Amino acid sequence: MQFILTTYRRLAIPMKSQHFLRLLTELTSYKWSSRLIGSFTKTKTSRLLIPWYSKTYAICNEEAEKPVSAYRSLNDFFTRRLKSGLRPVDPYTASLVSPVDATVTEIGRIHDNLSIRVKGQEYKVGELLGRSIIPGNFNGGFFIILYLSPADYHRIHSPVSGFIRETAHIPGKAYPVNEFGLKHMRKVLKRNERLITYMQHRYGILSIVKVGAMNVCSIKYTEPLSLRLNKGDEFAYFEFGSTIILLMENEPFEFRSGLGLGSRVRVGEPLGYWVAQMN
Known part of the structure; x- marks a missing residue:
């Protein structure tokens, strides 16, 4: 396929x-x-x-x-790991770093009606999180979608320092999450299998949505899973390519300059900053 x-x-x-x-x-x-x-x-x-x-x-x-x-x-x-030191983690306290090596496929604000647009299709935050949604101030918040190709490193690292507040597994299909799947199939991000991690961190709640895809056998947590994670700690991995969605609350935040559709990112690189803490 x-x-x-x-x-x-x-x-x-x-x-x-x-x-x-x-x-x-x-x-x-x-x-x-x-x-x-x-x-x-x-x-x-x-x-x-x-x-x-x-x-x-x-x-x-x-x-x-x-x-x-x-x-x-x-x-x-x-599911190979990389040699130690190849993915340095941005040390700045207020930064959100990339949890994966990937390509940015969508980036922007969460609308006031709690929806985002992906390749012309509208998704409600509740559709992505299912019944597992934790109350949070996501209205007007931020989101970024990261696509992992078959060539990418597929270990997942924590984008912030904090603790895992809750996890959820949502069964589903295994549609492709590449350009074809996102554009031509009906709402694949809400129909595919998802493993969701809610992290409580210094600046609020971060939802990390790991989306399964065609030929993805499973999404697994690293064992033993620590509930408290430092930024850059490995905590999960994909078995074959897939997608990560990060949902941030409506707090003073800015994506880093130059980050946009098609940008390549690596584990540990800053995606943006909670700007209230930069002064």
Whole structure:
């Protein structure tokens, strides 16, 4: 399916074919298909695909914690850690840092009706958080959506220092969360499986929404999970590519200058600052 979507982007398939691709995507969006793929990627046989995978997605193997030959399976390689010190964390107290290596796909304010727009589709904050929503002053707050491609490092780090107030798991489908999925499928960010972490930090509540995607077998917390996290601490990971949504309360905050659609970010880089604390 990933190959089909890539072909679609490269060949600019006409509008009529988009309907077929949407139908095909619907048929392959069930969790059982992702689990089937996931089961294979955890086998010893799948390690034979690591060189192909690394070359296809131009992965920088020199950053990996271990030599490529040391990984037991494709999934083991995909969820690899990096060498120590490669992702320095911004030390400024008032900064919000990127929890992942990713591309910014949307960024902006949460509207007063508690909604955000993503690729022309409107999402209510309640749709993203489900019944797990913790009361917070999100009206007029801020959001940023970070897309992890198959080439990216897929460990998730804390964007702030604080403690985990609550977690929630929302079952769902496994639609692609790339450009095609966000634009042409109906509200995939609320239909896909999600793992939500609410963090209480110095400046309020931060919602970290981890969205599953096509071929994502699972989203897991690092074990043992510490309830108190320092900025930059690893606390979760994806098994294959996906998306992170950060929702911030309506506090004095500014995204860093130059950050916008298509920006590449890395773990530990500042995404913005709580400006009331900068004076």
